[in-house]
Amino acid sequence: MPELDKKVQGQDKKTSPPVLQEKKSGFLYVIVFLLGIIFVLVGAGLFESLLGHTYESQLQSIFSTAMALCLSCIGLGKIKFGTLLDLSIYLAVFLAVYKLLEVRNVTKQ
Amino acid sequence: MSQNNKYLNRALKNKVQLFGFLFGTGIFYFLATLPPIILKRIPMPWLVCWSDPFAPGACPAGTFQHFFNTGHFPFFVLGIFLLIGALFGRMVCGWLCPFGYLQDIVYRMRSITKWIIVTLFAFLVVYLVWTSPMFAPMSLRNMIKSKDIIGMLAWVGRYLGIFGAIFVLFFLKFKKFTISVKLSNWGRFFFFLFPFLIFPLFVVDPVLNTGGPWFCKVCPSGTTFAAIPQFLINALPKDMFPLFGLARNSPFIPYGMASYQDIRGMGQVMFGLKISTLILLLWVTMLSKRVFCKFACPIGFIYSGFNYFSAVRVVVDKVKCKGEKCNVCWKVCPMDIKLYEHGATSHCIACLECVDRCPFKAAQLVRPSFLNFMFSRNKYAIAPKK
Numbered sequence: 001m002p003e004l005d006k007k008v009q010g011q012d013k014k015t016s017p018p019v020l021q022e023k024k025s026g027f028l029y030v031i032v033f034l035l036g037i038i039f040v041l042v043g044a045g046l047f048e049s050l051l052g053h054t055y056e057s058q059l060q061s062i063f064s065t066a067m068a069l070c071l072s073c074i075g076l077g078k079i080k081f082g083t084l085l086d087l088s089i090y091l092a093v094f095l096a097v098y099k100l101l102e103v104r105n106v107t108k109q
Numbered sequence: 110m111s112q113n114n115k116y117l118n119r120a121l122k123n124k125v126q127l128f129g130f131l132f133g134t135g136i137f138y139f140l141a142t143l144p145p146i147i148l149k150r151i152p153m154p155w156l157v158c159w160s161d162p163f164a165p166g167a168c169p170a171g172t173f174q175h176f177f178n179t180g181h182f183p184f185f186v187l188g189i190f191l192l193i194g195a196l197f198g199r200m201v202c203g204w205l206c207p208f209g210y211l212q213d214i215v216y217r218m219r220s221i222t223k224w225i226i227v228t229l230f231a232f233l234v235v236y237l238v239w240t241s242p243m244f245a246p247m248s249l250r251n252m253i254k255s256k257d258i259i260g261m262l263a264w265v266g267r268y269l270g271i272f273g274a275i276f277v278l279f280f281l282k283f284k285k286f287t288i289s290v291k292l293s294n295w296g297r298f299f300f301f302l303f304p305f306l307i308f309p310l311f312v313v314d315p316v317l318n319t320g321g322p323w324f325c326k327v328c329p330s331g332t333t334f335a336a337i338p339q340f341l342i343n344a345l346p347k348d349m350f351p352l353f354g355l356a357r358n359s360p361f362i363p364y365g366m367a368s369y370q371d372i373r374g375m376g377q378v379m380f381g382l383k384i385s386t387l388i389l390l391l392w393v394t395m396l397s398k399r400v401f402c403k404f405a406c407p408i409g410f411i412y413s414g415f416n417y418f419s420a421v422r423v424v425v426d427k428v429k430c431k432g433e434k435c436n437v438c439w440k441v442c443p444m445d446i447k448l449y450e451h452g453a454t455s456h457c458i459a460c461l462e463c464v465d466r467c468p469f470k471a472a473q474l475v476r477p478s479f480l481n482f483m484f485s486r487n488k489y490a491i492a493p494k495k
Contacts, residue, residue, distance in 0.1 A: 043185025
């Protein structure tokens with residue numbers, strides 16, 4: 001791509017800001033992975049005798065809930081319009097703040 | 110070099126995605142129910158509805174909300190997220206999520222998808238006529254008899270509204286667009302914070318009388334893989350059970366079929382809202398890639414945090430990258446990421462399109478050596494281990 005290379009040589013520094021160059025996996029993922037194993041074991045209730053009744057197995061609870069029909073998922077039952085209205089108001093406020101911040105950023109530039 | 114070899118990661122990804130779609134939507138359901146596997150007690154690491162009659166596992170988003178409702182910390186599902194996220198970051202979204210695959214398909218097959226969505230619209234209208242007194246023809250007949258002019262106008266107005274929406278969506282031409290990273294950050298933060306995190310803790314569901322799974326009420330994945338199949342199953346005559354000659358209590362029959370109950374009458378306004386949301390989302394997905402993943406998915410939001418340190422991730426070689434003048438990464442990226450601006454960012458789903466197609470081999474894949482077996486070690490820009 002010689003043409004592209006020529007174009008790129010002409011571009012100023014602002015168009016190529018710093019990007020990630022890290023090429024190693026690092027070690028943080030190992031720590032998080034080990035933390036994940038601990039969480040899974042606690043969730044599976046393996047430490048129940050050690051930590052007490054609060055840390056019993058969550059698997060049965062997940063199983064029994066998963067085997068029931070979730071009314072919300074399939075759109076059955078009643079809906080509380082007040083809550084939907086709240087949700088849409090929050091979304092509108094969020095987007096309004098986003099728009100304001102965006103305008104502010106553009107003005108700064 | 111043959112064309113097949115050229116985009117090696119893409120070809121592999123398509124196969125894995127298809128497998129993820131089939132598995133996630135239940136083609137291997139019979140395997141999942143065989144003891145001692147019983148995957149239903151394990152949340153899947155991707156968005157799958159637990160009311161999906163064929164889903165092999167539990168929904169992670171639903172599990173999260175369930176434990177918030179009951180006042181327990183969701184150790185198990187969070188542990189699964191940590192395990193998957195630490196190794197692969199948000200790669201699950203790009204390679205295994207069934208709803209992500211559906212969005213990819215919808216975007217790729219835009220012209221065909223249009224007619225699928227029209228069919229869904231027809232399904233909605235038929236459903237409304239079928240169940241709701243607001244739309245039923247009988248009520249119009251009554252209105253004509255009683256000369257209720259305002260009621261008649263309102264009735265006609267409802268249909269004009271629905272068909273007007275179809276007209277606007279499908280017969281006017283809209284341009285393709287991209288959602289800015291900043292807007293999508295706000296959107297996914299909002300959907301994570303309110304319907305997923307705060308509402309299940311503090312807002313009481315009128316049906317359940319506890320904190321409800323509020324995100325599920327708007328979740329389009331639930332509509333696609335649970336609501337529509339459940340309604341279709343329930344529309345079948347009862348005589349058709351047991352299905353395919355299997356006993357009603359057979360473990361091979363999904364629970365939705367085994368516990369037959371007529372749910373059609375229970376679907377009212379909320380069902381209509383869910384179907385409408387799904388149709389709107391599919392329509393937007395025809396114009397912009399993976400809108401739900403970018404803007405609303407709470408599972409993707411959780412995985413996003415892992416992208417900065419996960420074992421497998423995409424990085425950019427600054428020396429090789431030619432920046433904005435090249436822009437190939439942005440054109441091929443399903444998440445519309447400009448790699449040359451801020452690197453792969455939290456939005457990256459590691460689909461490896463950029464790794465395959467970057468003409469300067471600037472986009473590279475980092476992975477620990479023990480995961481070498483999962484990725485092709487050819488010349489396609491897999492970053493060397495240091």
